Amino acid sequence: MQTLVTYPYIITHEDDVFYVDFIDFENCFTDGETLEEAMINAKDVLGGVLFTMIKQGKPLPEVSLDFDAIHENARVAYANVWIAPIKQKADLQAVKKTLTIPKWLNDEAEKRKVNFSNILQTAIKEELGIKS
Structure with missing residues (x-):
């Protein structure tokens, strides 16, 4: 998915501040002391909102x-x-996961400086047949 998305925003200038408000999103806004700063911040805030929506599996709004x-x-x-x-x-x-293992196994693994996350990831990939 190499899609370039372009969303419009409203930019206003009041009290020496440039305010940005995206038309297609709730709570997607920013500002800047200069027009250039406001436009850079607009792109940053759009990226952050899109990241959150994609992470949460929400559909992106139509332009x-x-x-x-x-x-x-x-x-x-x-x-x-x-x-x-x-x-x-x-x-x-x-993603943080909580798991339970016997204390004796935890103690032995910690003595040997075992990387729990790495072992769990490797085991899950193997279980799912994922090669990486």
Whole structure:
């Protein structure tokens, strides 16, 4: 999935601050002291929101072209990000698991400086027939 997505956002300038608000997302906004900073922050916040949505298995919103609600002090700009690196980062993120083993086995493994995570990952891959 090498998809480049582009989402519009509203940018306003008030009290020496540039405010960014993405049209297609709830709670996806940022700001900057300069227009350039606000636009860089817009791309960063979009990437973060998309990462969270992909990690949670939520569908990404369709790109909106509804600009009716824009007031006269606002302008429309666009931020784009590649989905593949975001999806890869979400897929590779570590997940903490709690497990129980006998104390004597834990003690012996710790004496030998066993990497529990590595052994568990290797065993699960083997069980699932995954070669890496």
